[in-house]
Amino acid sequence: MTFRVGQKVVCIRHLVGPGRPGANYPKVGPIYTVRSITDEPKGAIICLEEIDNAHLRPCHGSEPGFIASAFRPIVDDKKHVSFTMGADPDSESWDNRKLTKENVQLAPDSCTKQLAAGRAALDGLNKAVAASGVKAVQL
Numbered sequence: 001m002t003f004r005v006g007q008k009v010v011c012i013r014h015l016v017g018p019g020r021p022g023a024n025y026p027k028v029g030p031i032y033t034v035r036s037i038t039d040e041p042k043g044a045i046i047c048l049e050e051i052d053n054a055h056l057r058p059c060h061g062s063e064p065g066f067i068a069s070a071f072r073p074i075v076d077d078k079k080h081v082s083f084t085m086g087a088d089p090d091s092e093s094w095d096n097r098k099l100t101k102e103n104v105q106l107a108p109d110s111c112t113k114q115l116a117a118g119r120a121a122l123d124g125l126n127k128a129v130a131a132s133g134v135k136a137v138q139l
Helices: 054-060 108-132
Strands: 008-011 031-040 043-048 071-073
16 A cells, blocks of 8 residues: 555554554544655665654664554545536526525515515614613614
């Protein structure tokens, strides 16, 4: 399996073996980020952003990593869909994000009624504020 630096991965099996004293190891389940990749004869070795074993570097020449086969990439389950593929741009189905005109436009008299109701409420508020001695809000 091919990994890339910055890719999100999850450990899928415990790493077995004697281990190194003082080394930090990944746990099965949490998500990690690939920091570096080294190709070796036994397979790719990856280092993870979330696990620091730099303190072991002087003993082994480079920071010890983990065998890549113990990890799998995190896959985004969201599908990216093009809204324009396969439909003629002049057709109604060209962009299914479009709303019908009925859903978008309000009837002019409906807007006028809503505006009048808002003004009446504001006038009532201004009268109450004026009675308290505070300057009124203007529309």
